[in-house]
Amino acid sequence: MWKNYLLIALRNIRRNKLRTFVHVFGLSLGVGICLLIFQVVLHAFSFDRFHSDADRIYRVHTVSEWQPGERFESSGTSGPLGEVIDDELAFIETKGRLYTLSEVSAVVPDQNRYIGKSNLVAFADQGFMKIFERVWLAGNPETALSSPFQAVISESSMQKYFPGLEASEVLGKEMLWIDAADSIYTHIHGVVRDYDQLTDFIFKDFISFSTIAQLEKSDWYGLHSWTNLNSSSQLFVKIAKSEDQAQLDEGLQKVASKYLDIDDNSEKFSAKPLNTMHFSENFNGTEVSLDLLKGLIFIGVIIMLLACLNFVNLETALAIKRSKEVGIRKTLGSDRKQLMLQFLSETFLLVIAAACLSVFLADGYYQLFSSYLPETFQYISFSVYNGLFLLLISVLITCLSGIYPAVILSGYQPQRALKGEVQGGSQLGYGSFLRKNLTVIQFTASITFICLVLVLRSQLQYVSSQPLGFEKDAVMYVRLPFMGDPEVKAQLNDRIWQQSSVSAASLSNALISSNSLWTTDSYLQGDTTGQALYVHVMNVDSAFVEVHGLNILAGKRASNKIDEVLVNKNFLHQANLSSPEEALGMSLQISGEQRRIVGVLDNFNARNLREEILPMVFIYSPTYYNYLNVKLAPSQNLSHAKLSLEAIVKEVYPYESGEFLFIDEAIEGFYEADRRIQGILSFASGIAILISILGLYGLSSYTIAQRSKEVSIRKVLGAGVTSILMLISKQYIWLVLISTTLAIIPAYYFSNQWLKEFAYKIEMPYVVFGLVGLAVLGMALTVVFIHSLQVIRTNPAKVLKSE
Structure with a gap:
């Protein structure tokens, strides 16, 4: 019996080559993504599982909460x-x-x-x-x-x-x-x-x-x-x-x-x-976000479900072409159970073929996204785990995708099926309703993905174009030994500054803008009262202002004296000072030492744009400098200047790398994780819209096949091509409009949740949601028009000859 099922299934697969291609290709896209995500998740959960009594080993963390909502956890x-x-x-x-x-x-x-x-x-x-x-x-x-x-x-x-x-x-x-x-x-x-x-x-x-x-x-x-x-x-x-x-x-x-x-x-x-x-927090910065893994799994499930919905749509759309086959089999004695097994075995073969193809597609996905994945991860094409996963997912997909079409096909009544009247049943009326809803779900997911990608892209463009309050072009930095001899660093700084390719050079404990953060309490002494302030501290020399082009609002830049400090504009707001001039000369106690404010700088973003600018204090403490910052002179050959400066650093510190890096590249790195998310979502959007278009092809095939005689009669009665196209396309316009409306809800929610992480962000681009809907509608109508024209151009006599 099973041999007979398989033989018939193979014959049907070979006979319907286009159907076979669409099914295998659509399912393999989803299975390939799921296979790669499965390996990534398996890899992430495989760390340190080999230790004896691993279930009894714990690491102790420290949790601090200064006020409700401000919680800090450290390993x-x-x-x-x-x-x-x-x-x-x-x-x-x-x-x-x-x-x-x-x-x-x-x-x-x-x-x-x-x-x-x-x-x-x-x-x-x-x-x-x-x-x-x-x-x-x-x-x-x-x-x-x-x-x-x-x-x-x-x-x-x-x-x-x-x-x-x-x-x-x-x-x-x-x-x-x-x-x-x-x-x-x-x-x-x-x-x-x-x-x-x-x-x-x-x-x-x-x-x-x-x-x-x-x-x-x-x-x-x-x-x-x-x-x-x-x-x-x-x-x-x-x-x-x-x-x-x-x-x-x-x-x-x-x-x-x-x-x-x-x-x-x-x-x-x-x-x-x-x-x-x-x-959480490991020792080399390769920790993986559980939320990111859950997001990947969610994307994989969505893509796989879209592929399954596409299969259901296309199978039920083509069911009318197999109605006579069902009628003959029932007339010859086949019962409904046997027919269901026949159709499920055919589905299983298609799924197995898709699973085999997915192994190679997953390798292609890995090559495409290898830079996004951990260095320790390697895609393995063939393994026991892969085999088990593909077998399980093949059985699952067969059940999800094959049961409904099998129920529909096996339920045809022989006398009606042989007369070609299967479309009139109430069951198929429900089927038509279901297929339209499945198509709405597909397009809703696709539009949601595309909207999320465009919001991410707009926000990243916004943060990249925002003025940061300092000059970053042609500014380089090199890391120096921490706690090295301050005199050696000062001599190196002077030597670098004497080079013709350099317009200014400075020493600091941190970059002008970085993920580094040194915060402490300070005490501002006024004429009669004092005030405690929580401040962001940067340790810099007097040339730091010149190198980075910082704007001095009042006073002067510090002159490399321990008792002199600079503050920023937000420090004034925190201290309730009305003007920059008012802060000059005030006494500020920081790190247990009394210092005097000699200048006020305009605000600049010393952190990424996810965070507000903190009140800042700039101190002078040369013992702890570990960065040399260089502003190159105009019209310099950047590559040549970089190599010559690196040679000087290597002379002084032969055991250090001595490599100069550009500050603008470091700033771009703040949002690398967001760009990776954008890349993943862009790819998911492309796959989702491709699968949705294939699903639309199935739905339009069914509709046009049902209405082929109607189209022919309308042509005989004088209807034009445009009017017929609009008649056929009307329901698809409504389907995409409904999908766009539904997609706005998840697209807004997830976009808003992500934008909340930024202190500086764009307004929600509602217009984008509508434009995405129109673009998807244009693609959908293009598919329908191409498919419809084949029927419209068919000679009505060939369609109506059986009437």
Whole structure:
């Protein structure tokens, strides 16, 4: 029986080549997207699943809430918490402390060999190595990292530091790590194998945590105070099997109440399961937004549903052509169940063909969007997971797409089907209503996607064209060593400024506009009263104003004196000062030091345009400069000037990259995630509108097939082509207009939710919604006109000869 079903299905597929192409192509578009999204989601949820007892491992976060609605969560914790947590909470089996470092220079002292800078070095204790087990190639895990100045390195680091040596041979070797705080001499007490599975624990080298105290650097690393929050200070715990997250959170709240001086529970500790770390704050900025993953899944489901609706539309539209086949089969003894199985087997073959094609389409999607995806992600064409996914989705699509057409086709009455009267049934009247609604759903989704893309595009164009309050053309910057010798940096700055290609140069602790933010409390002293102000601080030299073309409203630019500061215009508003001149000479206490306001700058956007401009204070503290900013002279060859300046930086700092970057490129990077979302939605819009047009083709096929005799009679009676086209197209105009009306609701909601993230934003472009509707209507009518003309141009005698 099944063999017979398959043979008949194959014959029908071969006979109706256009139908087969439309079905297979339409479904493969949706299945390909779902397959790629499935692999992306599977990849994201695969991080750090291999650790023993992963379900009992948690990372402790700190949650602060200054006022309702202003909540800040950090993956870091205060240092003292790591010292007392296992004493306070008896159900903690093991605690693991980690302090991450950045830009650490590695040196092999015995060879006097500089290895380079690394972001893969961290302080860790024995507990951390117990929680996150490793394969030890050499050393004793019970004693390694137990004392100050001990180190454990990975196998890949060993091959880099001591090429040609075995793991046992490097034990006891000396390593020097140079951090901003100090030079740390250590001896290697262990070598571990690198993780070969997906993990967010990227670190290769570990220095014993007790080294920090031995160096007397607890203050420097911010581990000395309960009130000091440092995201580099990480705390992991493994709890007993009998406990759960609720008990851990309750215990952490008791610890917070005991040790933190807080009011109304404004600050607390919170436990996060290990399997959520990839979706919050990890160690190399590759965390994935759960909301983004949910959005991708939603887009995949929508596209797949549109493809299924398209299948249903086209199958029911072509059902009239198979009515006599059904009548003959029923006359020969086939029952309704057998006919349904026959049609479902035909649908399943089409879906399987689409699934096979989708494997290659998904690879094409991956090539198109590879820059949007994590570096660790690789598309795999053939795997067990892919096979299972494609099988499950094929069965699901067969059920969603095939059952309704199978019910309709198998329900034809033989005597009516053989006479060609199937369209008169009440069941098909319902079917016509359903098909029109399915088409409305398809176009609603398509119009919604297109509207969202255009709103995103308009907003991104708006933020790109907004004046930021400073000059960004031909301005470059280079990163310098943090906490390097201030005199060396000043000499480098002077040397750069002397170059003919440079019009100005300046040192600062941050870029003119970046995601970096240093905020603190300040105290403005008036004639009789004082006022506390929360301000954004930038540490810059006197040339910073010239390099970036900042506008001075009153006073002068600072003259590289510690007791002089500049403020911005919003500082005046916050301090209730009526004019810039009024602020000049006022005393401002900041960072425990008394300073004097000597100038007022006009506002500029020191952050991205999602945020309002904060009250700002510009101080002078040369010890902490780590950026050199350069304004190039007019009419310079940018490439040549860049190379010559980089050569000078490399002379002074041979171990730094010395690469100059343009500030306008850094600013463009603020909105890279939004551009990626726009790209994904643009692609989804294209697929959705393509599938919708295919669905419209199915609906118009059905309608025109039903009305072919009517069209022929009208032609005989003298009706023109235009009047017939308008008659046929009228219902499609209404369908698209209804779709546009319905699409406005989700398009407005999602656009408005996204625009709320921006302090500077466009007005909702309602006109765009109407223009998109008109554009889609134009495409739809074009398809209908092309299809209708084939029928209109047919000789009426061929259509009416059976009457």
